[in-house]
Amino acid sequence: MNLNLTRHPWKKNALRRLILSFICILLPLYILSMIIYNWGIRTLQDEISKSMISQVSGYFSGLEEEFRRIQTLQYDVLSDDNLNALGAIPDSLNDIEKMQSILRLQQRLNAIRNSSTYIKDVYAYIPAIQKNVSALTISSFNQQEFEKLRNIPLTLDSQVMNVDGSMYLSAVYPFSTPSSKRGPLFIVAIELSKEKLEEHLKLMINSPDEGLIFNSSQFVITTSHDAAFDKEISAHMSNNANIGNAQKLVIHDKHYLAVYTSSNFFGAVLSKYVPENAVFQPLQKYRSWFLLLAAVALVIIVIYSLYVYKYIHKPLDKLVKAFRKIEHGDFDVRIEHAINDEFQYIYKRFNVMLGNLKSLIDQVYKQQILTQKAELKQLQSQINPHFLYNNLFILSTMARLGDYENLEQFTNQLGEYFQFVTRNSSDEVPLWKEVNHAKVYAEIQTMRFSNRLRVEFDDLPDNIGHVMVPRLILQPIIENAFEHGLERKPEKGILRVRLLKMGNEIQMIVEDNGEELNGERIASLKDALSNQEGLEMTGILNIHQRIRLKFGHTSGLFVERSELGGMKATIVIDHTNGSGGV
Structure with missing residues (x-):
């Protein structure tokens, strides 16, 4: 199994990749919609703020224009003939003419009063006749009011004055500085209605939480009845350097949006404050729609994930589990799929393919097993007559010479050898039995070639003797070494058998110092073992195939030139693959 996939199973999980890819598709759309939403919200907030600023500025400009118009009418009265006659040359008029002039002047003052709802009354203070003529009444001259009204600011624009809590527009004729000793002939003063101004201010508010403040150095007009709150708003207003802009305020843990506009004519600032939740209330529905969009996107992702899991991941997982089995x-x-779709077709073809594969494997595997068994039985029955005759001759010689101790040992070894070779009860034996049989054979050959052969045979390492291996895989290799390498060697023959355990591998190495096999012959053997053709099935190829059939393609028989000079044959057994399979 791929270790990388074992350590990181998510890398092979198609479900996660499908869901992540779908999220990656939706995420940019969601982010883009969020950007558009925030941009739209900011735009709407700016537009609402600008609308409020425009409303307040428009109202203040209209009010200023109205008051300028009133002031223009006021200045026109200064040139009235009746007023000038009464103020400058009263002695030239008799009582009837004076009264007629006063009435005509009163009519004109009344016309000015009726020209605007903001005018409460219009007064003409005339010291020469000691009269105060208004649009409504004629009264005695009031010197105190006269002195207060004559002290108008020295500015180009006549500003609204606060006289004893009342609002006035004052026009002095002729105009003189406060240090001038010459007094005015008359004063035309227009008393403005604070009630009407407050009433018109209230028309601009839409809820009780909103408010307007008309704040000047002379007076304050507000739509609220909370003096402390108005004072706090005014403090923010006086500290605000950006007149004409919107500003967010927090007063008593409540958020307000306030807009300001100023007027030099009034010498005042008009401010409007509105709770933010009231101003941006229309935006709440957009926020709700956006949250709904987010919720719908999440629901779509969940539904898509469940759909993919049920109709794609589960069928794929079932197919993967089938392959693992x-x-x-x-x-x-066998796997089944109830829905008539592509997976049903794949499952059906998988079942058909598996049936054909099982049938083919049964045929090939059984055929190979039967063939190997037949060849093994043939190998077992083909006892080398030359080997038998030689051993019988050795037995005869030992009996004739009276070497009964070696005779008994040799006889027992031959008995063990032929018992193992001719036994048909099992085609597999524990490794220790196979090694013991090969060792017995080597000892027999040692007694035969005692004067010209030395055998070095390792002991079997611990914990591997129980491994089941095919019968007759090591002894034929040793026999091949004797026949093709050592039998014709006159002296100093060496046969070395090493038994090694290297990780999951068991290696049985047989090498000799024979000189009959040249490099070309060894290369031919290696090629034949690699291609599994060209050798007799009852020879080393038979051993190679049986080992591979049992332990897999990483196992088998491998040959090369030995460091001793002869051939080196290595049997490799990967016993972790003991279930077999080529």
Whole structure:
């Protein structure tokens, strides 16, 4: 199994990749919609703020224009003939003419009063006749009011004055500085209605939480009845350097949006404050729609994930599990799919393919097993007559010479040898038995070639003697070494058998110092073992194939030139693959 996939199973999980890819598709759309939403919200907030600023500025400009118009009418009265006659040359008029002039002047003052709802009354203070003529009444001259009204600011624009809590527009004729000793002939003063101004201010508010403040150095007009709150708003207003802009305020833990505009004519600032939640209330529905969009996107992702899991991931997972069962040798697995779709077709073809594969494997595997068994039985029955005759001759010689101790040992060894070779009860034996049989054979050959052969045979390492191996895989290799390498060597023959355990591998190495096999012959043997053709099936190829059939393609028989000078044959057994399979 791929270790990388074992350590990181998410890398092979198609479900996660499908969901992540779908999220990656939706995420840019969601982010873009969020950007558009925030941009739209900011734009709407700016537009609402600008609308409020425009409303307040428009109202203040209209009010200023109205008051300028009133002031123009006021200045026109200064040139009135009746007023000038009464103020400058009263002595030239008799009582009747004076009264007629006063009435005509009163009519004109009344016309000015009726020209605007903001005018409460219009007064003409005339010291020469000691009269105060208004649009409504004629009264005695009031020197105190006269002195207060004559002290108008020295500015180009006549500003609204606060006289004893009342609002006035004052026009002095002729105009003189406060240090001038010459007094005015008369004063035309217009008393403005604070009530009407407050009433018109209230028309600009839409809820009780909103308010307007008309704040000047002379007076304050407000739509609120909370003096402390008005004072706090005014403090923010006086500290605000950006007149004409919107500003967010927090007063008593409540958020307000305030807009300001100023007027030099009034010498005042008009401010409007509105709770933010009231101003931006229309935006709440957009926020709700956006949250709904987010919720719908989440629901779509969940539904898509469930859909992919049910109709794609689960069928794929079932198919993967079926393949894993096949990897472990279970060829009886069958998978079904109720829905008529591509997976149903794949499942049906998988079942058909598995049936054909199982049939083919049964045919090939059984055929190979039967063939190997037949060849093994043939190998077991083909006892080398030359080997038998030589051993019988050795027995005869020992009996004739009276070497009964070696005779008994030799006889026992021959008995063990032929008992192992001719035994048909099992085609597999524990490794220790196979090694013991090969060792007995080597000892027999040692007694035969005692004067010209030395055998070095390692002991079997611990914990591997129980491994089941095919019969007759080591002894034929040793026999091949004797026949093709050592039998014709006159002296100093060496046969070395090493038994090694290297990780999951067991290695049985047989090498000799024979000189009959040249490099070309060894290369031919290696090629034949690699291609599994060209050698007799009852020879080393038979051993190679049986080992591979049992332990897999990483196991087998491998030959090369030995460091001793002869051939080196290595049997490799990867016993972790003991279930077999080529």
